[in-house]
Amino acid sequence: MNERYSRQVLFPGIGKEGQEKIRGKHVLIIGAGALGSGSAEVLTRAGVGRITIVDRDYVEESNLQRQQLYTEEDVLGKLPKAAAAEKRLRAINSDVEIRAIIGDATPELLEELAAGIDLMMDATDNFETRMVMNDVSQKYKIPWIYGACVGSYGMSFSIIPGKTPCLNCLLRTIPLQGMTCDTGGIISPAVQMVIAHQTAEALKMLVEDWESVRTTFVSFDLWRNQYTSLKMSKAKFAGCLSCGEERTYPYLDHENRTKTTVLCGRDTVQIRPSNQGEVSLEKLAGQLGSLGYQVKGNPYLLSVEMGPERMVIFQDGRALIHGTKDLTHAKSIYQRILG
Template identity: 40%
Template sequence: MISSDTHFERYSRQTRFAPIGATGQQRLSESAVLVLGCGALGSAIANALVRSGVGTVRIVDRDFVEESNLQRQLLFDEADAAAGAPKAIAAAEKLRAINSQVRIESHVADVTRHNLPQLAAGVQLIIDGTDNFETRLLLNDYSVREGVPWIYGGVVGAEGQVLVVLPGESACFACLLPEPPAPGETQTCDTTGVLGPAVSVIAALQCIEALKILTHSMDVVTRELIVVDLWPIRFRILTLSPNTGAEGCRVCQQHQFDWLSGQRGGEPVVLCGRNAVQISPSTPQHVDLPRIAAQLASVGAVTQNAHLVRLSLGQQQLTLFADGRVIVSGVDEVAAARKLVAQYMGM
């Protein structure tokens, strides 16, 4: 049990809230949560979980910090952007300074069907801080197959949505969205922008649901779809039942996990709001970064740290991570990105 006075005082405003109490706080301290993506939503979510005393917070992010992130991504600062630090690493440093009692685990990686089971090992809950529907459908497959709850959050402009997925109990994400929208079919941060306070509202709703689940207050967990518009302000709670018709939900009714089995997904992705494309190796790799940095030194300006090698070529930048992924900045077409990667990285 939690016994130290320091510990008690630290969380006193939370334990005085009767539905949590000392028992709930103890449950939080024994919990492990995976936060997928550490951009705007993920930063706010990880911040709240760490401050609330969740025992283990595992964060995963594939990207690095840029100046245009600072308007809404609360764990990063100008030094992180200047260094092009991986978000998972920069976030972990801030989070450890916020609460040294929490075990913070960080992974610089793209979430794939290969690494998701390992990333999610031992967690009681997964929270969505990603920016794309393919990863959410993959996560939904995993959640339903393994019976691990997850909390979807999405925000664009000043609007957002939250859905808690309780496998076997509530509608799953594929009941809401069976297929990822076609490119150009939905608004993105690229086309519509996104407001920092809107992100904070959606992240806060995800975190309040997380606190309910982690403290076993299941009777108050929201099973409906929460739709928020903040400009002007309008909150809606929409009933969403599992899709049980003749053509019922592929995932939670028919148990077809196409994203997890690899029948779907794995394509290059255009990163939301970034003028950048990510190219991934078909199988996981471990790249010898110093060797590649030496090879590229004659081609252009090369910078390097423990997690990545970056080649600058005028308008374009190629950033190679240790897991073999390359993020090509300064292009917005997959074909152009592929060409550069083939040219300079031989992938």
């Protein structure tokens, strides 16, 4: 056994047999931001055989406060996060096969990657992608670990197909956070706490110690010294379209996705959310203004200056991203602000 993993092997929950199992597993990480970069480093150091990372964004200066794999050099080079993460992770552990995919985590891509994946890690910044992950998980029987954080608050839940409620079930029960780091800010310790919860559960699953996997939904607020662990067995819903008795995997359906369109003759992308709901423009204006954005508005819309781009948000959640024709970039901006 490689001396590199000797301290991990000494841990009774893993041992030599568990380390061999870890070495034989393939983990898919969706997102290479704060949670993704941290989880990827932990699992790379732990000796996971293969890690695939999917991310559509590039490294920005504001990332350096909490996204541990990246440097100022990556910011200057505007390196895609997936590429920068791949380079750093290979330098950390050359025994691990690292694959970076620079792009959107679409249903088509995730279904294409599903074969041979042992575990999925949620490190994305929006619920649309999480719901796609959830349906892929249920369809292909791949466990995944939900995780999210904003401000000083974080949460995590392990989802095992056929055993636990899925994310679609949970949305009927738990009011999950709607703020994003761009609207509510974030402190690094909250990120690290979620990473600890997610990767601890990941190691349990990778060594196949299913009895030790936590079955409760954990949430915490480090600033307010609050910690909650909720039993979720009763949240499982027989009529759930993702994991129920007559499942249809609705979030793999093209009709249920956010619609993006380049407006004819204009350097503008229109984004229309799949599930329309009224946005509190006054509340959003206050949040964005406190973070230094230049915000103007009226009772019908909000205009937000964002460097080279300008985002106009309407009450029904529709938005126009001016200054780009890149659909993926526009969608990323939209989800950073509206979650």
